[in-house]
Amino acid sequence: MLPTRKDFPQDFLFGVATSAYQIEGHSFGGAGPTHWDSFAATPGNVDKADNGAVGCDHYHRLVEDLDLIAGGNFDVYRFSTSWARVLPEGRGAVNQDGLDFYDRLVDGLLERGVKPAATLYHWELPSALADLGGWRNRDIANWFADYTRVIMERIGDRVWSAAPINEPWCVSWLSHFEGHHAPGLRDIRATARAMHHVLLSHGRAIEVMRDLGMSNLGAVCNFEYVEPADNSAETARAVATYDAIYNRFFLGGIFKGEYPQEVLEGLAPHLPTGWQDDFATITQPVDWCGLNYYTRKIIGPADTPWPSLEERPGPLPKTEMGWEIYPDGLEYFLKRTARDFTGDLPLYVTENGMAAPDRLENGAVQDDDRIDYINRHLGAVQRAVQAGVPVKGYYSWSLMDNFEWALGYDKRFGLVHVDFDSLERTPKASYHAFRKALTR
Ligand code: FCB
Numbered sequence: 001m002l003p004t005r006k007d008f009p010q011d012f013l014f015g016v017a018t019s020a021y022q023i024e025g026h027s028f029g030g031a032g033p034t035h036w037d038s039f040a041a042t043p044g045n046v047d048k049a050d051n052g053a054v055g056c057d058h059y060h061r062l063v064e065d066l067d068l069i070a071g072g073n074f075d076v077y078r079f080s081t082s083w084a085r086v087l088p089e090g091r092g093a094v095n096q097d098g099l100d101f102y103d104r105l106v107d108g109l110l111e112r113g114v115k116p117a118a119t120l121y122h123w124e125l126p127s128a129l130a131d132l133g134g135w136r137n138r139d140i141a142n143w144f145a146d147y148t149r150v151i152m153e154r155i156g157d158r159v160w161s162a163a164p165i166n167e168p169w170c171v172s173w174l175s176h177f178e179g180h181h182a183p184g185l186r187d188i189r190a191t192a193r194a195m196h197h198v199l200l201s202h203g204r205a206i207e208v209m210r211d212l213g214m215s216n217l218g219a220v221c222n223f224e225y226v227e228p229a230d231n232s233a234e235t236a237r238a239v240a241t242y243d244a245i246y247n248r249f250f251l252g253g254i255f256k257g258e259y260p261q262e263v264l265e266g267l268a269p270h271l272p273t274g275w276q277d278d279f280a281t282i283t284q285p286v287d288w289c290g291l292n293y294y295t296r297k298i299i300g301p302a303d304t305p306w307p308s309l310e311e312r313p314g315p316l317p318k319t320e321m322g323w324e325i326y327p328d329g330l331e332y333f334l335k336r337t338a339r340d341f342t343g344d345l346p347l348y349v350t351e352n353g354m355a356a357p358d359r360l361e362n363g364a365v366q367d368d369d370r371i372d373y374i375n376r377h378l379g380a381v382q383r384a385v386q387a388g389v390p391v392k393g394y395y396s397w398s399l400m401d402n403f404e405w406a407l408g409y410d411k412r413f414g415l416v417h418v419d420f421d422s423l424e425r426t427p428k429a430s431y432h433a434f435r436k437a438l439t440r
Helices: 035-040 062-071 096-111 140-155 168-176 188-211 233-256 261-270 275-282 328-342 368-386 429-437
Strands: 013-017 076-080 115-121 161-165 218-228 288-301 309-312 347-351 391-397 416-418 425-427
Touching (some): 013 347, 062 425, 140 161, 168 233, 188 275, 218 328, 233 261, 233 328, 288 328, 328 368, 368 391
Parallel strands (some): 013 391, 115 161, 347 391
């Protein structure tokens, strides 16, 4: 059982989320190559050498998937548009089939009474732009602005909301410092540049969409609660650094026009010259802020160069990702984001969910652990609402099992089960629980 609509404010919206590369099938419909294709083709980067070539075949099964969204009684659907599907070379020639696909997607949602919530970049950078340095190259802000104009000139009149970039931390830190995601770099200078250029690109895209007359524009960041490994001063410093890199850098740039001191300590020498002058663009006003939240980390000091910290194992029950389940962290970030960064601006939980060891038996998946996870996180949302935080919606990650990046297809986050051989969809118990809870 999940809480029902009447347990939330009247205007509270429930949604499901996906992303282009994880579901569409990137080999279909004339999409150009991306850095995720080449990253996945490099041995050792992705579990079982899986990739997004077929995904969930959403490109061909759009109608069935739209029916699933509407059938679950969801109010809003958060999807992303693929840059390389719209502009196969990242710039220049437009793939009309790509534009037509997103047009059908948006119209199909509207016909079913579901609000389209678009994200412009959920990680599959066109290879031609990766060849030019990708997020390390300042020009990406202009390329991204041009792409924003092309796709939004087509669908911007009908989307309900739009956000430029999903999870700037993953785009920059996870992919350029930790090397876990494409382009798989481990380089502090590349990281600093990517972190700054991601925000500059965010600002430019907001400018373009305002210019097109669009409204309800936001930013989507991800957060991880940080728990100190012990009470030492060194640990407190490591925790503050981790928190600043992960949870405060991007909000600081967008909402305050400044970067946290703890990050500048390590990254200032590597940031592009004149970075301070870009805050006028980065702080373009937005209408809402989205929080993606899954877990917490236990952090302690490490005897290494900056950021001089390491992750330690935690004691709480974990999901299939090995992520600790910690709903209090969601309440904490909703409250802290409103208090320290966004004030009265509407907040949305734009992603939350878990990977579980789901088993399809007799045509059903009894994912009670997922229902429990969602329940507990919705409880955290309710506590934030009661405390006066303007939380306006919650999106479940994800509509269906999909390509979970470096972990391939084995980590199942969906409310709907996907058989990756037959591509057959089977709604899980969690989907049915939402359908019931959200009956109007
Ligand atoms: C988020 C990503 C999403 C998915 C979930 C599990 O960081 O935005 O694509 O991979 O994690």
